[in-house]
Amino acid sequence: MRVRLSRLLIFTSRNGQLVCDDPVNHRQFALRPAVWDLLPHYTVWAQPREADSHVVKQLLESGLLIEEGSPEHRREDELGPWRTWGTAATYFHLATRTHDSERFVTAAEDTARLREKGEQEPQPEPFKRYGTEPVTLPAPDPLPMELTQALRRRRTTRRFAARQPVGLRQLSTMLHWAGGVQHRVDLPGFGVSLLKASPSGGSRHPIEIYPVIRSVENVRPGLYHYAPDVHGLEPLREEPLSDEEVLHWCGDQSFVARAPVLFLYTAVLERSAWKYPMGRTYRAIFAELGHVSQTTYLAGTALELGVFFTAALRDETVERDLGVHWNTEIPLGVSGFGAPDGEEAERQAAMLDGGTAGFSYPRDAWDGLG
Ligand SMILES: Cc1cc2nc3c(=O)[nH]c(=O)nc-3n(C[C@H](O)[C@H](O)[C@H](O)COP(=O)(O)O)c2cc1C
Incomplete structure (x- = not known):
């Protein structure tokens, strides 16, 4: 099995922490410093190192790493026009793409919210x-x-x-x-x-x-x-x-x-x-x-x-x-x-x-x- 970092993720820093932003799932999470050190090794397909095996399992579960040949790998290979439009456009689209579970405010909730805001x-x-x-x-x-x-x-x-x-x-x-x-x-x-x-x-x-x-x-x-x-x-x-x-x-x-x-x-x-x-x-x-x-x-x-x-x-x-x-x-x-x-x-x-x-x-x- 070979794994690498998902290419749909964005890494950014906030308050002294390295934060991973996953636009597909609309999640952000801070990475433990122990994880920072092993990221460079997995920027290309690589066999999980013995010492990393426990963390690699967690990172696969969280979607930070993907497995070669997996559906996630195929999804990243089949980006279509997003590949040429680049990381910024892909990120923006995914980050603002609404999910099945999206909750839209009702008209009444919106009115109440705006009244409060207006004050x-x-x-x-x-x-x-x-x-x-x-x-x-x-x-x-x-x-x-x-x-x-x-x-x-x-x-x-x-x-x-x-x-x-x-x-x-x-x-x-x-x-x-x-x-x-x-x-x-x-x-x-x-x-x-x-x-x-x-x-x-x-x-x-x-x-x-x-x-x-x-x-x-x-x-x-x-x-x-x-x-x-x-x-x-x-x-x-x-x-x-x-x-x-x-x-x-x-x-x-x-x-x-x-x-x-x-x-x-x-x-x-x-x-x-x-x-x-x-x-x-x-x-x-x-x-x-x-x-x-x-x-x-x-x-x-x-x-x-x-x-x-x-x-x-x-x-x-x-x-x-x-x-x-x-x-x-x-x-x-x-x-x-x-x-x-x-x-x-x-x-x-x-x-x-x-x-x-x-x-x-x-x-x-x-x-x-x-
Ligand atoms: C979002 C958008 C951007 C456009 N940008 C250009 C442009 O940069 N240069 C140009 O010559 N025409 C531009 N057009 C006009 C289109 O080329 C034109 O609508 C198309 O050729 C179809 O012709 P029609 O408007 O006569 O139906 C644009 C149209 C839209 C809707």
Whole structure:
């Protein structure tokens, strides 16, 4: 029999102790110093040494060691995509993967818990404000397209008409649907909850929108923060962002620099964490981003704008440029939109009528493909 350390375990230190974290079984346990010394020997398949036999038996029972050829060994060999996604992603998934025995709180328990919590720690503000004088936006327009048609027409657009700015009312309408407040509900004992066009876990609405204005009628190019409470744009940087800057943000994808408007999405973590103090909430935040992005896509489609979404971001650069820190607010992704380039609009229309299906790419990407 040969044994080795399970590769699904994480070792960490806490209060002078070496702690083993087993994400599969959601267990953590401190290791006795006597065990520390023998761990290096079992980082590769090895016959249990005579002197270790008693401890090895215990470590096999606890799952710290696995036996060659065992079901546990097979499970570690058959990791699938997790192997390439790496230890951190595998660990996060397993640590936040719910078990059969998971106990979910009832609505009544949750209400009682939140009331108690609210007395000690009021819920975080639902709005972030920078305090700069907001540029007020005109009232949004109704969306002039039926949902069936908008859903059929929604396509990713990466080719935009040069020199065709987005209208101010279009920008206002896009922001209204992407992040605007549709209703406010005052729940006694909890404060205000917001209701928006996109759903949000616990109605916490952690997502903020930072519009990058590159070409919009009557709005100075620059970086803004959308303030949904007043439906206005707080200027953060009233000078144009260069092509290089936005390309660097978005993984050097050339089409990003051609969009007249970018919506950079972040999440203010404490809004969600106040109600959901568990790691699984991180997954929900990205689910929320998907909802907001789709609302942006559909609103843009209804306004006959071309829209894209990208999750390819240089987080560190974005954080620095926005002045946010990952321990409180994290960049999530970017939507871009503008009038589509004529050929691209025709191509998409032809696709609807049964024409050849394809994807929108900027011409230089095709050229690059030779
Ligand atoms: C989570 C997510 C990330 C995406 N990231 C990118 C990206 O980085 N670059 C890009 O060109 N398109 C990106 N897209 C758009 C997809 O490529 C696009 O949806 C797909 O090609 C299907 O085309 P359609 O949107 O027209 O149906 C992303 C879409 C999603 C949902």
